[in-house]
Every structure is written in C-alpha cells, then in structure tokens.
Amino acid sequence: MSDFSWKSVSHKIFGGKKAESIRFTGSGGHGLVTASVILAKAGVYEGHNVLQSQVYGAEARGGSTKSETVIREGDIYFPKLVNPDVLLALTSEGLEKYRVDVKKDGLIIFDSVLIPEEKSTGDGPFVIGIPMWSELIKELKTGTAINVISLGLIVGFTEIVGRESLERAVHENFRPEFKTNNQKALDIGYKIAQEVKNG
Amino acid sequence: MAIESYLWQGSHAVAQGALKAGVNYFAGYPITPSTEVAEFMAYALPSRDGIFIQMEDEIASIASLIGASLAGAKAITATSGPGFSLMQEGLGYAIMAEVPLVIVDVMRGGPSTGLPTKPTQADVMQAKWGTHGDHPIIALCPASVKESYYLMVKAVNLSERFRTPVIFLTDETIAHMRERVQIDVDEKLYIEPRIEPKDPRNYKTFQPDERLVPHQAKFGTGFRTVVTALYHDESGFQNTSAEVAERFNKRLVDKVEKYIDEFYETEEYNLENSELVFVSYGASHRTVLQVLNDSKNPKWGFLRLVTIWPFHDKLVKEKLKKAKVIVVPELNMGQMVKEIQRLFGDTKKIVSVNRWDGELITPDQLRKVAEQA
Numbered sequence: 001m002s003d004f005s006w007k008s009v010s011h012k013i014f015g016g017k018k019a020e021s022i023r024f025t026g027s028g029g030h031g032l033v034t035a036s037v038i039l040a041k042a043g044v045y046e047g048h049n050v051l052q053s054q055v056y057g058a059e060a061r062g063g064s065t066k067s068e069t070v071i072r073e074g075d076i077y078f079p080k081l082v083n084p085d086v087l088l089a090l091t092s093e094g095l096e097k098y099r100v101d102v103k104k105d106g107l108i109i110f111d112s113v114l115i116p117e118e119k120s121t122g123d124g125p126f127v128i129g130i131p132m133w134s135e136l137i138k139e140l141k142t143g144t145a146i147n148v149i150s151l152g153l154i155v156g157f158t159e160i161v162g163r164e165s166l167e168r169a170v171h172e173n174f175r176p177e178f179k180t181n182n183q184k185a186l187d188i189g190y191k192i193a194q195e196v197k198n199g
Numbered sequence: 200m201a202i203e204s205y206l207w208q209g210s211h212a213v214a215q216g217a218l219k220a221g222v223n224y225f226a227g228y229p230i231t232p233s234t235e236v237a238e239f240m241a242y243a244l245p246s247r248d249g250i251f252i253q254m255e256d257e258i259a260s261i262a263s264l265i266g267a268s269l270a271g272a273k274a275i276t277a278t279s280g281p282g283f284s285l286m287q288e289g290l291g292y293a294i295m296a297e298v299p300l301v302i303v304d305v306m307r308g309g310p311s312t313g314l315p316t317k318p319t320q321a322d323v324m325q326a327k328w329g330t331h332g333d334h335p336i337i338a339l340c341p342a343s344v345k346e347s348y349y350l351m352v353k354a355v356n357l358s359e360r361f362r363t364p365v366i367f368l369t370d371e372t373i374a375h376m377r378e379r380v381q382i383d384v385d386e387k388l389y390i391e392p393r394i395e396p397k398d399p400r401n402y403k404t405f406q407p408d409e410r411l412v413p414h415q416a417k418f419g420t421g422f423r424t425v426v427t428a429l430y431h432d433e434s435g436f437q438n439t440s441a442e443v444a445e446r447f448n449k450r451l452v453d454k455v456e457k458y459i460d461e462f463y464e465t466e467e468y469n470l471e472n473s474e475l476v477f478v479s480y481g482a483s484h485r486t487v488l489q490v491l492n493d494s495k496n497p498k499w500g501f502l503r504l505v506t507i508w509p510f511h512d513k514l515v516k517e518k519l520k521k522a523k524v525i526v527v528p529e530l531n532m533g534q535m536v537k538e539i540q541r542l543f544g545d546t547k548k549i550v551s552v553n554r555w556d557g558e559l560i561t562p563d564q565l566r567k568v569a570e571q572a
Contacts, residue, residue, distance in 0.1 A: 037206070037377060044206045044379045052206070052377040058231070058315050077488035078562055079376050 007199045009126050015105050019085040019158040020072040023101070024150065025094025029061040031147030032090065034173065036067035039151060042161040042169040043071035051076040064093055071160055086158060087125075088150050090114050090132075099125075109153055111146070128196060135188050145178075145185035152189020157197070163190065202383045209344045209374040210235035210277075213303055213367065214243065216351025217275050221390055222301075223249035224272035226263035228256050228282060231315045232371040233305035236277035257282035261289030264300045268293075269426065271393070271417035273355060277303035280322055281312055283329065290364055291330035294451070295428040297405070297413055299358035299393070301351075306370040306481075306530075308557050317557030318371035320481055321531040326366045327508050333448060335455035337462070338366040338508040342484040344378040349388075350505070356391035357462055361455050362412050368507055370530070372482035372559060396422065404435035411454035456509055463511045467518060469500030475569055476522040477501040478539055482559060483528040489562040490569065499569065510538050519543070524572045528552040528560050548572065 022039065024032035033054045040052035054067040068081045087102045089095035089110040095118065102108055102125045110118060112129030130153060136143045148170060155166050167186060171179050207215070214236050217225075225240040227233075237253070244251045250267070254260040257278055264274040278286065283304045293300055306322045308314025322329075326338045339354050341347040351367060358365040394414045396402050399422050405413045413433075416422030425435030430447055432438040468491065470476060475498060477487040484503050491499055502518050519525060519539075525547055527536040536551040543549065550572050554560045 040377055041206045044204050047204065048379070050206060050377070050379040053372070053375065056316060075488075075492075076378075077485055077492055078559070079372055079482070079485050080559055082561065082563075 005199045006126070006197050010197070012105055013107060013126060014085050014103075014158070019107070019160050021070045021081050021084045022068065022086045022088065022154055022158075022160065023081055023084040023098060024065075024067045024069075024088045025098055026065055026090035027061075028056060028059050028063045028065055030065070030090050031144075032065055032088070032150065033067040035147040035151050036069045038169045038173050039069045039154070039161065039166070040071070041173075042165040043069070045165040045168060046071075046161055048072060049074065049076055051079055053079050064091065064097075066094070066098070086154060088154060090146065090150075092117070107157060109150075109157070130192055135192070136185060139184055139188060140181050142181075145181055148182045148185040149189045152186035153193050154189075156190040156193025202381050205380045205382065206377050207344050207348075207380045208235060208377045209341075209347050209369065210305070211239050212344045212347035212380065213277070213351045213369065213374070214239035215384070216348040217301070217355060218243055218247070219348070219384075219388060220273065220352045220355035222273045222275050222355060223247065224264070224267040224274040225250070225276065226252045226254050226260045226267070226274070227276040227278065228254055228260050230257075230279045230282045232307055232318075232375055233277040233279045233282075233303060235374070236303055236305070240275075240277075257285035258289065261286040261293070261300075261302070265289060265293050265296070265298050268298045268300050269296075269415070269418050269424075271420075273299070273359070275301040275303060275355070277305065279305050279307045279315075280309040280325070283322060283325065287325075287330040291332065291334070292428045293364045294330065294334045294336075296426045297362040297415070297451075298364070299362050301354045301358050301365045301367055303351075303367040303369065305374045306368065308555070314557045316371070318482055318559065319530045319555055319557070320370055320483065321534070321555065322368065323507060323529075323531065323534040326368050333452060335361075335363060335452045336366060336508045337361065337363065337455060337506070338368045339464075339505060340368045340480045340507045341373055341505075342481055342503065343373065344376065345380045345382065346505075347373065348380070348382065352388055352390075353462070356389065359391040359393050360412075360462075361458075362415070363455060366508070368481070370482045372485075399423070403433040405431060406433045407450060407454070410458065411450050459509055459511055460514075462506065463509075463514060464505035465514070465518065466503040466505060467501065469497075470502065470518055470521065472497060473500030473522060474498045475500075475524040475526060475572060476519055477565075477569070478504065478519070478525055478527045478535070480504040480507060480535065481530075483530055486528060486560045486562055486565050490566045493562060494566060494569075504535070507535075512542060515539075516542050519547075522547060524548045524550065526550045526552060526565070526569055526572060528565055530554055530560070
C-alpha cells in the first residue's frame with residue numbers, strides 16, 4: 001500500500017475532476033484488452049463519448065499488452081493516450097514502461113502479487129498495490145477474473161462509470177455461467193477501493 | 200428506426216457498411232490487422248443468404264471475387280499490405296475486365312510482413328500504382344469508425360457505378376479502435392443498382408453507354424458474355440490493333456476520371472482564413488484535429504482527403520490557393536506530399552511530417568513542426 005492515505009490526496013486527485021482516461025497493461029491472456037472494451041461499452045451505455053484502442057504483438061498469449069479507454073463528454077480526437085489519468089498494471093514490465101506517462105495527479109493501481117517489487121519514486125501519481133491475484137484465489141479459487149476485479153477497482157476508485165453500467169457490460173460480455181464469479185470479482189474490487197478511500 | 204449508440208470497431212463498421220450496401224459475397228485470407236472484417240462477414244453472410252469463403256491465399260481470393268462479381272454478386276475482400284501485394288495481378292484483371300468489387304486494405308507496416316500489428320499509411324502509392332499499366336483507380340480513406348461505415352457503402356456504390364475495383368484504404372489505427380457510433384442502422388441510403396442489358400440479340404459485352412461504362416450481363420443469364428484481359432473490342436474478343444488499344448485504354452481511364460466531380464470528397468476547416476493548412480487523411484488526420492483543437496490558432500486549417508485516388512488537381516489547387524504553408528503529416532516516408540509538391544512546386548512552403556515506426560504522429564510532434572514552419 002502507498003505511504004500516503006487516499007484522504008490526504010482525494011481533493012486533488014485527477015485535478016479535482018472526473019477521471020476520463022484509463023490505460024491497462026498486462027500480458028496477453030490477462031484479458032485487459034477485453035477489460036478496456038467492457039469499460040468502453042459501459043461508457044456508451046451512459047451516453048458518453050468513448051474511444052478504445054489496444055496495442056499488442058503477434059503472440060496469442062504472453063507478450064506485453066497495452067489497452068486504453070477514454071470516456072468523456074466532449075469529442076475525442078487523437079486516438080492514443082499521451083498522459084492517462086489511471087494506469088492499471090499486471091506486469092512489472094508494463095508498470096515500469098508506462099508509469100512515467102501517468103498524469104502527476106493520476107492514479108496507478110498494480111497487482112502486488114504479480115508485481116512484488118514496486119519501485120516507488122514517492123512523488124507524482126497516487127500509487128497503490130493491491131493483491132488482486134491472491135484475493136481472487138482466496139474467494140474464487142481461480143485467478144481468471146483478474147480483468148474483472150481490475151474493472152471493479154477502477155470503477156471503485158474513479159467512478160468513471162456507474163456500477164450498474166459496468167455490471168451490465170461485464171455480464172453481457174461473458175457466458176452466463178461466469179456471472180456469479182464475475183459479480184464476486186467486481187464486488188471484491190469495489191470493496192477494496194472503498195476500504196482504501198475510507199483510509 | 201431511430202438513432203442509437205453502439206460501440207463499434209472500425210473493421211466492424213466496414214463490414215456493416217458492406218452489408219448495408221448489399222454485399223453478399225466475401226472471399227479472403229485472414230491477415231492482421233484486417234481479419235476482423237472477415238470475421239464479421241463470416242458471421243453475418245450465411246444468415247443473409249450470402250457466401251463467405253476462406254480461400255487458400257490472396258491470389259485466389261481476388262480471382263474468386265472476379266468470378267462472383269461476373270456472376271452478379273456484390274463481392275468484397277479484406278487484406279493488408281502483404282496480401283494486397285498478392286492481389287495486384289487480379290486487381291489489374293478486374294480493372295481491364297471492368298468488374299465491380301471492393302478491396303479493403305488495412306494498412307500495416309511494410310515492406311513485406313513488416314509490422315503486422317502496427318499502423319502505417321505506406322500503401323498509398325501501391326493503391327494507385329501497385330498493378331501495372333495506365334489504369335483508373337478509386338481509393339477512399341476513412342478517419343473515424345462512423346465514417347468507415349458510410350464510406351464503405353460509397354465504395355461499393357462506386358464500384359457498381361463505374362464497373363471498376365475500388366480500394367477501401369484504411370489503417371490499423373482506424374480499423375482496430377472502437378468508438379461510440381450514433382447511427383440509425385435502418386436509415387435508407389442510396390444503393391447503386393447494377394444495370395443489366397435487356398436484349399441478348401444485340402448484346403456486346405463491352406459496349407459502353409453514354410457515360411463510358413459497359414453494362415455486362417451476369418454470367419449464365421443467356422447472354423453471350425466474353426471477358427478477357429487482353430485488349431478487346433466491344434464484343435469482348437481479343438483485338439490488339441493500335442486503334443482498339445488506343446481507344447479502349449482511353450475509355451477505361453476516362454470513365455472514372457471524367458466523372459471525378461461526381462464522387463470526389465474532401466473535408467475542410469477554416470481554409471478561407473488559414474495561412475497554414477494541414478493536408479491529411481486517415482489516422483494522421485486525428486492528430487491534426489487534436490492540434491487544431493488544442494492550439495485554437497485562427498490561421499490554421501485543414502484539408503482532409505477522403506477520396507485518395509484519383510487525385511483532383513484542379514479542386515485541391517483551388518482549395519489550397521490561400522495557404523502559404525502546407526503541412527502534410529503521413530505515416531510513411533512522404534507519399535501524398537509528392538502530389539502536393541507536384542501541384543505547387545516552389546510557390547508554397549510544403550512541409551512533410553513523417554513517421555514509419557508503427558506509432559502515430561503525436562500532437563506535440565505535429566504542433567512543433569507547424570509552429571516552426
């Protein structure tokens with residue numbers, strides 16, 4: 001967990017405005033491109049302008065991925081994020097590569113199980129490590145919903161979309177048999193975010 | 200029956216546009232970053248009595264389109280640089296035999312297999328001159344997901360109107376990104392009908408109408424249809440005399456280029472007041488929009504080429520007459536900029552801004568160049 005409490009930064013995080021841009025980075029197979037599409041869909045459900053994009057290599061699994069979602073009221077011109085409000089990282093490689101891009105008043109969320117050593121610089125964005133993987137194993141006996149818990153955390157922290165829209169987008173995207181586990185993963189994400197926010 | 204919001208990927212918008220235009224045949228070979236078009240068509244066509252075939256390669260793919268189109272289908276394929284290279288021979292055949300079809304080329308980094316998952320705009324000249332011989336080509340280039348839908352309808356329409364292949368020239372960025380699209384999918388759009396000859400007795404396969412377009416009968420409908428890519432007279436039979444070659448090649452080019460005003464499309468902003476004009480297309484236009492939005496410079500504007508080919512010398516010259524500086528951002532080493540240089544020579548300052556590393560030209564990069572220009 002970060003040295004700073006959320007309460008001490010909450011007034012200035014995202015410049016006191018609503019976060020509108022999220023970058024996800026992980027490894028092929030984590031499902032973070034899917035996560036960015038789901039988040040974008042939730043944005044459309046709420047009537048916002050939305051742009052989603054991704055970068056990946058030729059591999060089907062493994063290899064570094066980057067995906068991005070922008071949700072805002074105004075037009076979206078340049079289709080890539082230069083300085084995202086939020087970075088969600090599931091690999092050390094992605095975290096180190098993209099952390100410098102995050103806005104100074106932004107937020108970095110990383111998985112503290114998959115990335116045990118985080119080299120904090122102290123200054124800059126609010127950085128928080130959350131043991132997403134072990135929380136999922138503990139509650140669901142599987143880590144496959146790591147992209148869904150990621151979405152629960154992002155929405156829990158930023159309220160970039162409402163929970164109802166997010167849940168609709170998540171459940172529409174996956175087969176019905178995954179609904180229970182996905183809802184649990186979202187709820188864990190919301191709960192952890194709330195606990196951090198409450199200090 | 201109403202405007203609704205969708206989250207569409209660029210490739211899916213292309214496929215939706217094709218279906219809207221009445222496309223009922225797709226043959227192709229999967230290649231990143233175009234595969235999503237094939238994927239969508241494979242899903243959609245069978246339930247609409249259409250045909251989807253995954254061919255053994257791109258050479259066979261275009262050959263299959265030619266056959267399907269001659270038999271009356273509205274046929275398209277989707278590919279990327281390496282596959283587009285393989286299609287060039289078939290493309291030439293389709294131009295010569297005057298066969299309507301659309302090739303979607305989703306540009307990625309080249310030459311050869313290059314950068315499969317990353318964007319460039321380096322097939323601009325290949326679209327124009329990839330196949331040999333003097334020939335007409337129509338190429339259209341979208342800059343958003345929504346436009347990909349409407350422009351694909353136009354591409355299919357133009358191929359039918361002129362009986363010639365049309366290149367839908369998009370790129371990895373526009374094809375792979377998803378945007379909110381607000382659209383009425385039931386909206387009635389103009390769909391170009393294929394004109395069919397009525398009287399088999401006086402039928403000649405390549406007899407042009409007053410607009411220089413021959414209206415071929417569908418194969419297997421009782422007409423004596425003869426098709427060859429050798430020079431041929433109106434009957435369709437081979438004739439390589441100087442007189443026929445001269446007349447035929449001229450008509451082939453004129454049937455498109457004489458009617459350029461009918462379909463040529465650009466988008467513009469602030470050209471009346473601008474000393475500096477960005478000339479852009481496709482993904483790099485999105486950088487231009489960001490720069491103009493951020494800078495609010497009242498003396499900057501843009502001219503976006505929606506129709507990439509043919510190039511409209513007269514119109515572009517007129518549109519850019521007030522500009523002192525023309526900045527041309529492209530994801531290649533400078534292809535379209537050469538057309539601008541050809542128009543203006545040394546009479547205007549022309550700045551080429553280029554990137555070919557698989558990344559987009561950033562707003563910062565472009566703004567700095569414009570400020571120093």
